[in-house]
Amino acid sequence: MKLDEAFLDQLQSLDADPEKKFAGTPVAKKLALLLRPAFVARPKKTLVWGDFSNIEARVLPWLANSPGAEAKLDIFRAVDKDPTVPDVYMRTGADLSNEDRERMWVAYKDKQHADHKRAGTVRQAYGKVTELSLGFGGALGALLAMAAAYGVFFDTATAKKLVVDWREKNQWAVDFWGKHGRNASYGIWGAVNSAIENPNTVYEAGRVAYVYDPDYLSGTLCCALPDGCILTYPSIKWEWREITDKKTGELVDRYQLTFIKGYGRVAAWYGKFAENITQAVAARVLKRTMKRLDRDWHPINATTRRRYSEWMPMVMHTHDESVTEPFESEAKPVAEALRGIMTRNDEWDAGLPLAAEITTNWYYSKAIEGK
Helix, strand or coil: CCCCHHHHHHHHHCCCCCCCCHHHCHHHHHHHHHHHHHCECCCCECEEEEEECCHHHHHHHHHHCCHHHHHHHHHHHHHHHCCCCCCHHHHHHHHHHCCCHHHHHHHHHCCCCCCHHHHHHHHHHHHHHHHHHHCCCCCHHHHHHHHHHCCCCCCHHHHHHHHHHHHHHCHHHHHHHCCCCCCCCCHHHHHHHHHHHCCCCCEEECCEEEEEECCCCCCEEEEECCCCCEEEECCCEEEEEEEECCCCCCEEEEEEEEEEECCEEEEECHHHHHHHHHHHHHHHHHHHHHHHHHHCEEECCCCCEEEHHHHCCEEEEECCEEEECCEHHHHHHHHHHHHHHHHCCCHHHCCCCCCEEEEEECECCCCCCCC
16 A cells, blocks of 8 residues: 555655744654654554544634624534535635635635635635634734744734734624733633632633632632533632743733642633633543544444444544544445534533544545645
């Protein structure tokens, strides 16, 4: 067996550029491409894996549970129903770059189109980079860092405008963060600070709730997720800290909310809380998939069934991907079953639109551009 020509083309198209930072260079991408194919299926078997599509970008607005957030989710529902319409990255990119989204989408899907390269920039640089870097309260620094990782370099003025424009078009996210200082009266930040100031009282923010227990681990903030899972922030408190100013490099005093993590204290802010709950829910969705693959039964006919773990045993997972190893002859039905397992909601996450891209191959691979 040989590696796919498409994979080899991707590999050969990446020429090393030593002048760029390693994290976003073709060198790093080559290494990533070469690592995955090291995992191969056993004789007579194949790998079938599912990758949750835009899982964090879907979970955040679902947790916000507001009309504006619901409009964001409707974009994902439209794409899930009809994959030919512009996806969320193209919609965001076209809006922020003042391009026609339909024309850019056609150009992006057609490699021979005269504007294909431009469309790729619109989707990746103006769309994907902004969505991934700004969703958890990130600002100029986060945007520039994410852009560099994707090999995109904005000037400061352009980057600042993108931050402002993205937030204006996603006011639901700003409201959910509660980004209005320590005394915020709404959103995550408002709920967190209200809980700390009023122990043993529950404060809700979207679909999560916070409560502060002053007697547990020197004062612990607890966050209840929709499925009942609890996140904890032990020994949380406001305190003066001497930190290094990122702009000047000088030591300055800052009044910060901090909690114990590992062997030290780390600062907490609305963006960290938003990221924590989003990634936690995404992790719960992945773990649910793993549990279903391990314990659930697949009906073969009206009277016979078998465990998914026997039919399509899961051999590993990577980030938001679940990888199974069925027999080659079972690849197609396994792929269909895996999609259903990954995207089926439970009562606790009703309304969360889930989608999964299913891939079948004898070795583990992934396209460079991703989703």
